[in-house]
Amino acid sequence: MREDLQEELKAGGVHVSAEAAAEAAAEAAIAAELPEVATEAMTQRQLAWRRFKRHKLAMASAVILILITFSTLFAPLIARYEYAQLDLEALTEGPSLDHFMGTDTLGRDEFTRVLYGGRISLLVGIAVAVSAGIIGTIVGSIAGYYGGWVDNLLMRVTDLFLAIPFLVTLVIASLALRGTVPTPWDIIIVLTLFFWMAEARIVRGLFLSLKEKEFTEAARSLGASNRRIIFLHLMPNAMGPIIVGLTLAVAAAILTESALSFLGFGVQPPTPTWGNMLAESRNQITAAPWLLWFPGLMILLTALCVNFLGDGLRDALDPHQRVSDA
Amino acid sequence: MWRYIVRRIIFSIPVLFISSVLVFMTIKATTDPVAAASLSPRFTPETLQQLREDLGLDRPPIEQYTSWLGGFLQADWGDSIITNRPVFPDMMKALWNTIILGIVGVGVSLVIGVGIGIYSALRQYSPFDYVATSFAFVGLSLPTFWFALMVQLVLGVYLTRWFNLEQPIFYTTGMSTPGVEGFDLLDRSRHMALPVLVLAVQIIAVYSRYMRASMLEVLHSDYMRTARSKGVRERRVVVRHGVRNALIPLTTQVAIDIGAIAGGLIITETIFSWPGMGSLFIRSIELGDYTVVLPWVMITVTFVIAFNLVADILYAALDPRIRYA
Numbered sequence: 001m002r003e004d005l006q007e008e009l010k011a012g013g014v015h016v017s018a019e020a021a022a023e024a025a026a027e028a029a030i031a032a033e034l035p036e037v038a039t040e041a042m043t044q045r046q047l048a049w050r051r052f053k054r055h056k057l058a059m060a061s062a063v064i065l066i067l068i069t070f071s072t073l074f075a076p077l078i079a080r081y082e083y084a085q086l087d088l089e090a091l092t093e094g095p096s097l098d099h100f101m102g103t104d105t106l107g108r109d110e111f112t113r114v115l116y117g118g119r120i121s122l123l124v125g126i127a128v129a130v131s132a133g134i135i136g137t138i139v140g141s142i143a144g145y146y147g148g149w150v151d152n153l154l155m156r157v158t159d160l161f162l163a164i165p166f167l168v169t170l171v172i173a174s175l176a177l178r179g180t181v182p183t184p185w186d187i188i189i190v191l192t193l194f195f196w197m198a199e200a201r202i203v204r205g206l207f208l209s210l211k212e213k214e215f216t217e218a219a220r221s222l223g224a225s226n227r228r229i230i231f232l233h234l235m236p237n238a239m240g241p242i243i244v245g246l247t248l249a250v251a252a253a254i255l256t257e258s259a260l261s262f263l264g265f266g267v268q269p270p271t272p273t274w275g276n277m278l279a280e281s282r283n284q285i286t287a288a289p290w291l292l293w294f295p296g297l298m299i300l301l302t303a304l305c306v307n308f309l310g311d312g313l314r315d316a317l318d319p320h321q322r323v324s325d326a
Numbered sequence: 327m328w329r330y331i332v333r334r335i336i337f338s339i340p341v342l343f344i345s346s347v348l349v350f351m352t353i354k355a356t357t358d359p360v361a362a363a364s365l366s367p368r369f370t371p372e373t374l375q376q377l378r379e380d381l382g383l384d385r386p387p388i389e390q391y392t393s394w395l396g397g398f399l400q401a402d403w404g405d406s407i408i409t410n411r412p413v414f415p416d417m418m419k420a421l422w423n424t425i426i427l428g429i430v431g432v433g434v435s436l437v438i439g440v441g442i443g444i445y446s447a448l449r450q451y452s453p454f455d456y457v458a459t460s461f462a463f464v465g466l467s468l469p470t471f472w473f474a475l476m477v478q479l480v481l482g483v484y485l486t487r488w489f490n491l492e493q494p495i496f497y498t499t500g501m502s503t504p505g506v507e508g509f510d511l512l513d514r515s516r517h518m519a520l521p522v523l524v525l526a527v528q529i530i531a532v533y534s535r536y537m538r539a540s541m542l543e544v545l546h547s548d549y550m551r552t553a554r555s556k557g558v559r560e561r562r563v564v565v566r567h568g569v570r571n572a573l574i575p576l577t578t579q580v581a582i583d584i585g586a587i588a589g590g591l592i593i594t595e596t597i598f599s600w601p602g603m604g605s606l607f608i609r610s611i612e613l614g615d616y617t618v619v620l621p622w623v624m625i626t627v628t629f630v631i632a633f634n635l636v637a638d639i640l641y642a643a644l645d646p647r648i649r650y651a
Binding site: 156159160162163251255258259262263275278282285286289292295296299300303304306307308311 | 345463464467475593
C-alpha cells in the first residue's frame, strides 16, 4: 500500500496532469450537451443572502420587524391622537373604529400608546444588544486569544455575573436610580451591564479554536501583531455567531425590559412602554382585557420575529451550509 | 474523579466570598436601612440616631461586613426591621415553597420536553417536528408576566364564567384555600396548576430544543450504527444507546436550572401570589427591608453556584470522555 503510494507520488506530476486533462475533456463533452448555464462568482455576502432568502419564516419575520420599526418611528404620522391625550368621553372603551385597540381608563388611545411604547421597547432592545455585544465580544476575544491567567480571570468574573439572579441585579441596580426617574438610557446602561456574558462565552469558545488554526499561525509568522490578528484575522471568522448572538440578545432584552417595567422598576409612566402599559392595566384584567391583549401581543410578536430572524441568520451565516437553488 | 470534585469545591469558595462582598456593598450602597423608619412620625432625629447605632450603621464598613457574615453563617439573620419577625425561619419557609413549585415545574417540563425532543429528532422535518419547533419558538418569545396574566384570565376567570361553575377549577392566587387544614393534595394541585403551566411552557420550549439537538447528534454517531449492525432491536438501539447518551447534556442543563429556581421565579410567584422567595423579594424591596434582601441574595447566589458545581460534576461523571483537568 505504502509502496504504491510512493510510486504514484514519484510519477505524480505527469499522472495528475494526465488525469486532469481527461477530466477536463469529459467535462467539456458534458457541457457541450447541456444548455448553456450562466455561472457567476458570488461573494460570501451574496451566498449568505441567498441562504437567508430560503428561510421563509426568517424572511417574513424581517418584513414584519421592518413594518413594526417604521410604524413606531413614524407614530406621529400614523396615530390620530397624542399618546397622553385624554378623552373623558371615551373612558375604558373596547376596540372600535375610532380606537382600533380601545382606550384605557383615562381615555387615552391604546393604539397610539402601543405605537409610541414600541419606540422605547425597540430602542432598549437594540441598544442593549449592540452595546452588550461589543463588551462581550471584547471580553471573549481577549480571554480566548490570550488564554492562561487572563482567560481564568475574565471567565471567573463572567461566572460571578452569571451567578447572581438576573432580575435581582436589575431590580437592585434600578433601586440605585430610585429618587431619580430612570430614563430609557439608564435602563439601557443597567441592562447592558448584565447582558454581555453570553456573548463573551460564545466568542471565547470560538477564539479558543480559531487561534489554533493554520491561518492564525500564518499571520503570526508573517509578523502580524496580536491586535491585528484579533481584529483582522479572527474576528471576521467569528462574525456569524457574534451576529446571531446579538440578534437573540435583542429579543431577550425586549422581554427583560418589559418584565422590569412590569415590576415597576423600569421606564416610568407617563412615557409608555409595552411593559409599563401592561403594569398599569393589570388591575383592569377582567374589566378591560383588551388593554392587556395588545401590548402583550406586540411584545410576543416582536420577540418571536427577532428569534426567527436569528434562526435564519444562523443558517445563512454558516459557511458550511450548502447553497442550492431548490 | 474525587480530586476533581474537591478542587472544584475549593475553587467555588472564593467565588462565594467575592459574591458576598459584592452583594453586601451593593445593597449597602443602594438601600437606606432607616429610610422606612425615618418616614414614620414615631421617630425623632434622636431616636433615628439611636436606631442607626443599634443596627451598627455607624461602625466602619469592614466591621459591619464581618459581623453580618458571622451572623449569616450561624443562621442568626436577625429580625426584619419592617415586620420585626426573625428572618431565618420565614425565609426557609419561602424557600421551601419556591422549591416545591420549581421542582414540579421542572419535573413536568422534563418529562414532556424530553418526549417531544426525542420524537422530533426521530421524525426530523415531519409535521410533528415543525409544529413542535414553532411552539418552542413561541415559548421562548413569551413575556412571562403577560402569559401568566392571560392564563389567569382564560383558565381562571373565563373558564369559570363559561361553564357557570360555582367555584373555579383552577385557583389563580395563593398556595391553598383559606380554611383548608394541613396538606390537601387536590386543593394544592388546583392552586399549583396555573403557575406550573406558566413555568412549564417556557421550560419545555428550551428542553425540547435541547433534547432534539443532542438526540440528532447521537443518532448520527458511529456507535448507533455499530449497535444496529450487531443486530440489536431498533427500539433498544434508540433507548439504550440513543436516549441515554442524548440525555447527558440535558442533565447539566437541568442541574443549572434547579440552581436558578431559588431566585428565578420572581414574576410567576408575584402574579400568582405564591408565598415563595420571589414574592418575598419583591415585598422586601418595595419596603426597603435590607435585613431580608441581603440574606435573600446570598441564598440565591449560593444555590446557583452550588448547582453549577453539581452540573459540572455530573457532566464529568456521566461522560467519561471529559478530562478532569
